[in-house]
Amino acid sequence: MARNILLIEPNYKNKFPPIALMKLSTYHKQLGDNVVFYKGDFKDFILERISDKCVVKLQEIVPTHDWRLKKHFIYDFIKTRKKEYLEALALNSFDDELLLINWVVYYKDYFWKKMYLLDPEWDRIFITTLFTFYFDITVKCINDFKRLVKPNGLIMVGGVLATLQPDEIEDATGIKPHKGLLNRPGMLDDNDMVIDNLPLDYTILEEIDYKYEMSNAYYGSLTKGCIRKCPFCAVPKLEPVYEEFISIKDRIERVRKTCGEQRDLLLMDNNVMASKRFDDIIEDIIDSGFGAGATYTEPNMLEIAIKNLNEGTNDRGYIKKARTLLLDYYKSIKDKELSYKIYSALEENHLMRIETTTKQGIFNAYEVVKPYYDKKVKLRRPKRRSVDFNQGVDARLFTPHMAKQxxxxxxxxxxxxxxxxxxxxxxxxxxxxxxxxxxxxFSNYILYNFNDEPIDLYRRLKINVELCEELDIDIYSFPMKYHPLFDEHSHDRNFIGKKWNMKYIRSVQAVLNVTKGCIGRGLSFFYRAFGRTEKEYFDILLMPDAMILYRFFFEWLESKGHKLSKYRWERIINNLSETEKAYFIEYINSEDDGTPQQTFIEELKPFYVNLRDQIVNPNGSLYELKQEFDSLSKKEKEDILERYR
Structure with a gap:
């Protein structure tokens, strides 16, 4: 008998889809089970399920009426209990009016009285976990969804957080997590399937509204684990055994047949260069269609969605996918006559709302749209493909042969x-x-706030910028703040390394906010962001956060003789002795609100209030000046600023 399987990713932000859940979906579908994937709010999930049950019940009572067309009224009535939504159903137009009303009210009570907890529908629930600083979000998710599993059912919590902090998860939820991988036969059922080796079920990603930043790619890894034991890294616990080579070619081919060609190849290997079969890995990537210079032409995704709907491949996901593609196409049309024709097809088949969208409605609209959509697809041009070892590779293992590969x-x-x-x-x-x-x-990750000195960050960034100039290459550096895996601050982002302080951390983050998180080529850009010298770098770290964010504006204030100009701040800072500067750093990092009477601190204090609020708030003291500055042309700004630099 088919089981009901629920796959849950907590509602945190994530660049990549949940690979483990995608493998579990493949596993359970191969066993003939019913699989649902969800990422979002628990209450919304329950409302959606109960509304669907109500639609089914009303359809049984009056089968001649398509109740899905009124699902949004049912949903809103159950959610709000407002009479206006019940009246919008127009149940008084049916002979079975009283029976229909009773059932709609029943499902409203079913939600508000939490009767769904008395009749759980899921045989198995799998919940993935990610970073430790998502602890609170993850625990709430587990405690919400664990109530939906049948009395003799299975709930399994796995993933990064579950493996690193199993005791904390168990204490907070009562669920003993699964640690590590599902990499042996028989770990869930009496069969010889190894779940971790199964291809990913990409179709489940179409079931949710959330869109992962790294999309249109094949995901996977060709190795497992790492030969290093870096103290800041979780890999030794997550993947303790190093595997030399896991071919990805067949897994890519399966995705290609079901979901269509994907543009890029995103690999999650933790240390691919440590493999003795590195050459085999390169050949496998080339055989999969990702050799140097490989191109990709976007396939007809609407045609693929219709094919999957015809074959019954994840109706829940591909109804959403097909509807989205149809609406996106309609919005892209510039010809008024064609736009009206396509809109009419969508409207007549009730596709303008997801609640009223049906499989048959999709098919009907597709017949109208197909010739025009196909013509647009034929105009698509090839694009370059890319392979991305997203976790980074190990510089210590490079050889000329590996570079050539x-x-x-x-x-x-x-x-x-x-x-x-x-x-x-x-x-x-x-x-x-x-x-x-x-x-x-090139791109690289620059770890900071671990055991490093603050100056190390500057030096590594500068090395990359200088290499760009010397070798005529592009290196994008991504500074990454260290976050502990265990103990205090593992559940938040407030950890400060022994050689760092809160002001320096805030300043680095302010600079990265301006540079959009990365530093590329260009010495002048780097000097402006982080300073021309190591002394200037430390001056920038000491600079008020708002001054970093609005550097030009605070320089321009000098032309107004304003007491908060950047140059006035510099004059005060540069007059401090090293002892006074160290004292001031300690002062601004202190939680003590006491006010020392040193003159230099009194002079600097106005720069360290919430100046950003004074800029963005219409009632702020700097708001009008910022508006005046923004109204100047680029040349006017440059002319004025040049006088004071």
Whole structure:
């Protein structure tokens, strides 16, 4: 007998889809089970399920009426209990009016009295977890959804947080988590399937409204684990055994047949270069269609969605997908006559609202849209593909042969970790090896706030900018603040390393806010963001946050003789002795509101109030000046600023 399986990702932000849940979906569908994937608010999930049950019941009573067309009124009545939505159903036009009303009211009570908890429908619920700082969101999700499993059913919590902090999860939820991977036969049922080796079910991603940032890609890994034991990394606990090679070619082909061609290949390997079968990995990537120079032409996704609906492949997901594609196409039409024709087809088949959209309505509208949509698809042009080892590769393992192998695939960018200054020479050598093989696009992760000195961040960023100039390449650096995996602050983002302080952390984040999180090529840009010298770098770290965010504006204030100009702040700071500066740093990082009487602190205090609020708030003291500054042309700003630099 088919079981009901619910896959849940907590409602946190995430770039990548939940790979483990996608494998579990494949597993249970191969066993003939019914699978539902959800990411979102618990209350919305319950309302949606109960509204669907109500529609089914009303359809049984009056089968000649399509009750899905009024599902939104049912949903709103159950949610709000407002009489206007019940009246909008026009139940008085049916002979069975009283019976219909009784059932609609029953499902309203079913929701508000939480009667659904007495009759759970799920045989198994799987909940994935991610970062430790999502602890509160994750625990709430588990405690909400655990109530929906049948008395003898299974609820399994797994993933990163569950593996790293199983005791904390169990204490907060009463659920003993699964630690690690599902990488052995028989871990869920008496069969020989290894869940971790199964292909991903991409179709479940169409069931939810949430759109992952890294989309239109094949996801996977060709290795597991890592040979390193870096103290800041979770991989040794998540994937303790290193696996040399797991072919991805067949998994890609299966996705291609069901979901259509994806543009890119996003690999989650934690240390692919440690594999003794590295050459086999490169060949597997090339055989999968991702050799250097490979291109991709977007397939007819509407045709694929219709095919999957015809075959009954995840109706819940592909009804949503097909409707979205049809509406997006309608919105893109510029010809008024054609626009009206397509709109009429969508409206007549009730596709303008998701609640009223049906499978048959999709088919009917598709017949009208198909010839025009197909014509548009034929105009699509090929685009470059890319391979992305998203977790980064290990600079310490580079050889000229490996650099040559990377150049054989559509790598863009090549991410190389630059975690500390101790690997500087190795890192620079790796970049140069790759550049000699024709690779020009790089990205790296710059860990800070761990055991490093604040100056190390500046030095590593500067090395990358200088390499760009020297080798005529592009390196995009992404500083990543260290976050502890255990103990205090593992559930929040407030950890401050022993050699850092809160002001320096805030300042780095303010600079990155301006640079959109990364530092690219261009010495002048880097100097402006982080300083020309190490002294200027520390001055910027000490600078008020608002002054970092609105640097030009605070420079312009000098032309107004304003007491809060950047140059006045610099004059005060530069007159401080090292002892006074250290004292001031301690003062602004202190939680003590006491006011020392030192003159220099009194002079600097006005710069460290909430100046951003004074700028963006219409009643703020700097608001009108900021409006005046913004109204100037670029040339006017440059002319004025040049006088004071």
């Amino acid at each position: 990377f150049a054989r695939i559509a790598i863009n960018p090549l991410r190389i970790a630059f975690d500390n200054m101790a690997i500087k020479d190795t890192y620079v050598a790796a970049i140069k090896m790759c550049q000699q093989e024709g690779l020009r696009k």
